[in-house]
Amino acid sequence: IQRGTDDLAGILKQYSLLTVGDGLVTQIPALLISTATGIVVTRAASDSDMGTDIAGQFTSQPKAMFISSGVLILLALIPGLPAAPFLAVAALVGGMGYLIDVGAKAKARAEEEAAAAAAIRASVPAEPLKPEAVVSLLPIDPMEIELGYALLPLADPAQGGDLMDRVVAIRRQCALDLGLVLPYIRVRDNIQLRPTNYVVKLRGVEITQGEVYPDHFLAMDPGAVSEEVTGIATKEPAFGLPALWITPASKEKAEMAGYTVVDPPAVVATHLTEIVRAHAHELLGRQEVQGLIDSVKGSHPAVVEELIPGLLSVGEVQKVLQNLLREGVSIRDLVSILESLADHARTTRDTDQLTEYARQRLGRSIIKQLGAGKDSPLPVITLHPDLETKLSGAIDRREGGTYLNMDPEAVQSILASLAEQVNRATALGHSPVVLTSPSVRFYLKRLSERVAPRLTVLSYSELDPSLEVEAVGMVSLN
Numbered sequence: 001i002q003r004g005t006d007d008l009a010g011i012l013k014q015y016s017l018l019t020v021g022d023g024l025v026t027q028i029p030a031l032l033i034s035t036a037t038g039i040v041v042t043r044a045a046s047d048s049d050m051g052t053d054i055a056g057q058f059t060s061q062p063k064a065m066f067i068s069s070g071v072l073i074l075l076a077l078i079p080g081l082p083a084a085p086f087l088a089v090a091a092l093v094g095g096m097g098y099l100i101d102v103g104a105k106a107k108a109r110a111e112e113e114a115a116a117a118a119a120i121r122a123s124v125p126a127e128p129l130k131p132e133a134v135v136s137l138l139p140i141d142p143m144e145i146e147l148g149y150a151l152l153p154l155a156d157p158a159q160g161g162d163l164m165d166r167v168v169a170i171r172r173q174c175a176l177d178l179g180l181v182l183p184y185i186r187v188r189d190n191i192q193l194r195p196t197n198y199v200v201k202l203r204g205v206e207i208t209q210g211e212v213y214p215d216h217f218l219a220m221d222p223g224a225v226s227e228e229v230t231g232i233a234t235k236e237p238a239f240g241l242p243a244l245w246i247t248p249a250s251k252e253k254a255e256m257a258g259y260t261v262v263d264p265p266a267v268v269a270t271h272l273t274e275i276v277r278a279h280a281h282e283l284l285g286r287q288e289v290q291g292l293i294d295s296v297k298g299s300h301p302a303v304v305e306e307l308i309p310g311l312l313s314v315g316e317v318q319k320v321l322q323n324l325l326r327e328g329v330s331i332r333d334l335v336s337i338l339e340s341l342a343d344h345a346r347t348t349r350d351t352d353q354l355t356e357y358a359r360q361r362l363g364r365s366i367i368k369q370l371g372a373g374k375d376s377p378l379p380v381i382t383l384h385p386d387l388e389t390k391l392s393g394a395i396d397r398r399e400g401g402t403y404l405n406m407d408p409e410a411v412q413s414i415l416a417s418l419a420e421q422v423n424r425a426t427a428l429g430h431s432p433v434v435l436t437s438p439s440v441r442f443y444l445k446r447l448s449e450r451v452a453p454r455l456t457v458l459s460y461s462e463l464d465p466s467l468e469v470e471a472v473g474m475v476s477l478n
Contacts, residue, residue, distance in 0.1 A: 065096055072090035076090065143183065143276070145199070146198060147189055148191075148194050149191060150195035154214060166265055166269035183288075200271070200275050211237075216232070216247060216248075217246050218234075219243060219254045222259075228257070230250070231246035232244060237267065239274070246261070281321075284325060290314055293308065316351055320341060323351065323355040324362075327445065329366055339361070352402055355442065356438055359459070378463075378469045380435040381473040381475060382471050383474070384477070388440055414447065418475050419452065422451075435469065
C-alpha cells in the first residue's frame with residue numbers, strides 16, 4: 001500500500017511538471033512578447049529612443065519601486081524559497097526608489113523657487129525693450145501727498161483714519177469756493193521720509209512739507225489762553241503760527257484753557273487746502289478749461305460759440321482764469337466771465353487787460369469773499385495820486401506783453417511804504433486791502449506779491465456803489 005501511495009504521488013508530481021509547469025514555461029515568451037508589443041505601441045508618439053523611454057518610465061514613479069521592494073520581501077519570507085537573493089534585490093529596488101523620490105522632491109522645490117523668483121522679477125519694472133513701453137511711465141500726478149510710515153494709519157480707514165475722506169471733502173470745497181474741478185490727489189507712502197513727516201508735490205516737484213505726531217493733538221493759542229499747557233513746541237504748517245503738540249490726556253485741559261485743539265488729520269487737511277488755494281492757477285490746465293467750457297456750452301451755447309474760437313482761443317481763456325485764481329477769485333460764475341471776455345475781446349486780446357474786465361463783472365462776488373457788507377465799511381489802504389500817476393506812466397506795452405518799467409530805487413521805496421501801511425492796518429485789527437485805479441491795479445498786485453503775497457488789491461470799478469469804504473492808510477513815494 002505504501003509503495004502504491006508513493007507511486008501515486010510520483011505520478012501526480014510528474015503530471016504537474018509536465019502539464020502546469022510546461023504550460024507556464026510556454027506562456028513566458030508570450031508574456032514577454034505582449035509586454036514588448038505594449039511598450040512599442042505606447043511609445044509611438046515619443047521622440048526619444050526606447051532605452052530612454054524605459055528608463056524614464058521606471059524612474060518616474062518611485063511608489064512603484066517601493067511596492068516592488070515590498071513584494072520581494074514577502075517572497076523572501078515564503079518557506080522553501082531562497083531569502084538572500086530576494087532580500088538583496090528588494091534592497092536594491094527600494095534604494096533606487098528612495099533616490100528617485102529624493103530627486104523628485106528636490107526638483108519640485110527648485111521649480112517653486114524659480115517660480116517665486118520669476119514673480120518677484122515680474123513685480124519689478126523691467127528695462128523696456130521697446131520705445132512704446134516707456135509711454136506708460138511718463139504721466140505724473142497733478143498733486144500728490146507722501147506720508148512717512150508713522151502717518152499711514154491716518155489714511156487707513158481700517159485703523160480709523162479719515163484722511164482720504166478729508167481729501168474728497170477738499171475737492172468738493174474747491175469746486176464750491178473756487179469753481180475749480182480739482183484733479184485727483186494721490187496719497188502714497190514714502191519710506192525715505194522721516195516717520196512723522198509728509199510732503200506735498202505739485203506735478204512731481206515738492207512744494208512744501210510738514211510734520212505731525214499721529215498720537216498727539218495740535219494746540220494753538222488764539223490769543224485768549226488763561227493757562228499754559230506743556231507740549232512739544234512747533235509751528236502750525238498751514239499758516240506758520242506757534243503751536244504745541246500735546247498728549248491726548250492734556251486735550252481737555254487745553255480746551256478749558258482756551259486753546260484751539262485739532263487732530264492730526266485736520267492739520268494735514270488744512271495745510272493741503274491752503275496749498276491747493278495758493279497753487280490753484282497751476283492746477284488749471286487747458287484740458288480742465290475745455291471741460292469747464294463744455295459744461296457751460298450745454299446750458300449757454302450762445303456765449304461759447306461767440307467767444308471760442310472766433311475771438312479767443314482756449315489757451316487765452318485759460319490765462320484769464322489762471323489770473324483770477326492766482327488772486328483767489330472764484331471762477332464758478334464762468335458764464336459771467338465768458339460774457340465779459342466776449343464783450344471786450346474785439347478791442348483787445350491782452351489777457352491781463354481782459355482779466356481786469358472780468359474782475360469788474362465779478363465785483364460783487366469779490367467783495368463778498370472779503371466779508372464786506374452794507375452795514376460795515378470796508379477798511380482800505382489807498383495810493384497817493386502822485387504814486388498812481390507814476391505807476392500809470394511806467395506801464396510799458398509791447399507785443400510780448402505789458403510790463404511795469406520802473407527803476408529799482410522807486411520800486412524799493414514803494415514796497416517799503418506798502419509794507420509799513422500793511423503792518424499798521426494789521427496792528428489795528430484790519431485785514432489789509434489796497435484800493436487803487438483800474439489802470440494800475442494789476443501791476444500793483446504783481447509788485448506787492450514780493451512783500452505781501454496774500455494782500456488783496458481792488459480797483460474802484462470793482463466796488464459796489466452802495467458799499468462804504470474807510471481809508472486806514474496811504475502808500476506814497478518817500
